[in-house]
Amino acid sequence: MSTLVSLAAGLAVYLNGAASFVATDVIRAGDTVSLGNISTEEGNSAPADHPVIGREVRRTVYAGQEISMDNTQPARLVTRNQVVTIKYINGPLEITTTGRAMSEAAANEDVTVLNLQSRKMIHGIVQKDGWVLAQ
Numbered sequence: 001m002s003t004l005v006s007l008a009a010g011l012a013v014y015l016n017g018a019a020s021f022v023a024t025d026v027i028r029a030g031d032t033v034s035l036g037n038i039s040t041e042e043g044n045s046a047p048a049d050h051p052v053i054g055r056e057v058r059r060t061v062y063a064g065q066e067i068s069m070d071n072t073q074p075a076r077l078v079t080r081n082q083v084v085t086i087k088y089i090n091g092p093l094e095i096t097t098t099g100r101a102m103s104e105a106a107a108n109e110d111v112t113v114l115n116l117q118s119r120k121m122i123h124g125i126v127q128k129d130g131w132v133l134a135q
């Protein structure tokens with residue numbers, strides 16, 4: 001019951017725009033923000049649907065420092081030099097191969113991939129499952 005009350009209080013404060021969320025522990029650069037490592041300044045837990053949950057911090061954030069959309073970024077699904085699946089889909093035609101990512105990217109972001117078979121650069125969009133849709 002107290003968890004439900006603290007969630008409701010955190011949501012009310014969030015909706016009113018009066019709360020800022022702080023780290024309860026050290027969150028290293030590239031780590032994901034979760035319900036376990038942030039709270040309101042008053043110590044209440046953050047609402048589960050808060051937009052910062054699931055994002056990565058850009059730089060190390062120490063306990064007590066503010067967590068916001070400005071110091072976080074969407075979670076990276078593809079990292080530089082990672083081998084990824086590339087798919088080209090056109091109607092019923094689907095061609096699948098592998099490639100090496102040339103940069104980092106999150107879901108729905110553009111990325112350049114080196115096709116490992118043809119050695120050509122391909123531009124695509126990262127999908128939520130981590131594969132790349134070729135353009």
